[in-house]
Amino acid sequence: MSSILTNTSAMVALQTLKGINSGLATTQSEISTGKAVGSAKDNAAVWAISKVMESDVKGFSGISDSLALGESTVAVARQAAETVTDLLTEMKGKIVAAQEQNVDQAKLQTDVDALREQIKSVVAAAQFNGLNLVDGSSAATVNVLSSLDRASDGSVAAKHIGVAAQDLSVGGYVGADVFTGTDGVTATTDDAFSFSRDANGGSDDDGTVVIVDTNLAAGDTINMTLGDYAVSYTVTAEDIASTTTADVVAVGLKSAIENSGANVTVDYNIANAGTIVITNGGADSLTITGQYENAGAGGLGLLSSINVDAGNGGDPALALTNIETLIQVATDAASAFGSAEGRIQTQADFISKLSDSLKAGIGTLVDADMEEASARLQALQTQQQLGIQALSIANQQPQNILSLFR
Template structure:
């Protein structure tokens, strides 16, 4: 049946053309954006997944930047440690040469002092963006770098970090935190006794540090001499009562404790304007420490015409004021914080054998620090490479989800354009069909 009111063919052609035009619009959008899922309307599930993955990519880029910063920081410290190791080897050579006949040991000592100063400068300047892994400034807070972003199946996210044991890379030449201060108590008439160790004469606990004023030799108000001794070392159980200094890393040694002395602790003594330091060595006894302090004072230029220093039969350091002026004496102790603590005490003039023993320890400490820094640098480099490849993998995954296949889209575009032309012709033919009805009325 033919009708001039209802043109079924035109209606079918029009719907087909609308469908073709819709597909053509979608295809043109894919070509212009390069995406088959450009918004949530295209595919809500795929769009949501892609957005989460894109946020992870952004986070991974931040992780990569953090790792790069950490690599530079650790690399700077490693370069500093390497140079320090080279200088220590040179110092070792000079110490060895000082044992030869006819060598001016004072000139050798001057060279060593200058090189120790250079080492201190390297330690202080081995920083990147204000972070120094050699000077001990990070020992309290530690050092770590964000290494990865981990998303579990339930959508929760947690982070992993790469940490560096900064205490192992600490090459500071200075001593650490001052140990507990106790009281100096009056001892034998005319003498004050400092028991530097677990107890002083009054029974107070803690490493005893203190100061006392030696009055003029002819004064009557107080004493004109003191005896410093009673050094208390950690024993094998980590308690007080040891007879000699144990290594700071030996079994049972508690370096966090301030109850007794261990190898590496630094004793500092001031007599008037003269200051000297002695670093306790493994195996040191009470007499060794007293002798070390005495030698350090003499090397520091103590005027023995004004102040006498000696070690008695008990291994105690005796100090007497020989002048008519008051003299202040101060003794303090500190837990060593760095692997090079006591380096500036090397002295081939007064203690060649001690310098030979100490330099070996310093070289080993630097080697250990280099190993720690090298291991951490390797981990950071590997992780940064992995994060970089992970970013690429995520981008590929996102592309597979939302990117348009341009070859397919191009072919589809041409097909739709052809269909559009045919659809227009079909609609034109369908619209002309009612014209044939006029022939029935001629």
């Protein structure tokens, strides 16, 4: 039955053309964006999975930066440990030479002292972005962010690679006290020795130093400045072995102050063990500071006590024994850092490959198949042309009814 009110053929052709146009729009969107799933409405489940994976990829990018920073920090520490090992090995050569009595042990000790100072310099400079793993200032274990582990329930946990710090310091300064301010004020530095400014009401900055022998060890150093003059006294094994260590150290410090050139007089207070009194002999106010360097506090603390000059209280045989121990400490530290650096580098390579795999997986989920889209586009364009032609024919059918009334 033909009808001029309801053109069923045109309705069918129109719906078909609408479907073709919708498919054509979808295909053109895939071609222009390169994605088959560009938004949640395209495929909610796949879109949600892809977004979680994209967030993980972003997180792994940050982890790569963390690993690079950690690897650089450990590399600096490893290089420092290797350099210290080389310097200790060079020092061992000097110590071995000092075993012979017919040598100038004093000059060899000068070389040993120079190498000791170089080791201190290397250890102090071995920092990266403010973190030093060899000077004893960092935590026992430094954690380097290495991964983000996602569980099946969607929870995420950060994982770390622990790098053990290696203390290669020769010794540590403890505190710093200055004789200024109110008369009579007493300041103590690590209980190894104490300063006090005399309550004389004047501005001469006279002071008293009291040695506390129970906290001293061979190799410890008392450092002072009196105005522009530096004073240093290193505690010897003989000092510690004496029955009156505080008195012996006080006398040694007194002699060092007197030989410094500072315009002061120094008196030993026989009434109080280990006490010397410093009196400013100049017209100007004199600032006095002091620090105590604990030789035993560092991993290479034995280095401070190495003395091959037998004529000056040294013991070449003991020095040889100690240098072997120190070389082993430095070697172990370099090995530990090398192992940690290798682990970090392996993890960095893995994270890079893992990120690539995740990106490939995301692409598999949401990327459009461009070959298929191209073929589909050609087919849809042909279908669109045919649909338009079919709709045109269907729209002309009611015109044929007019011929029945002629």
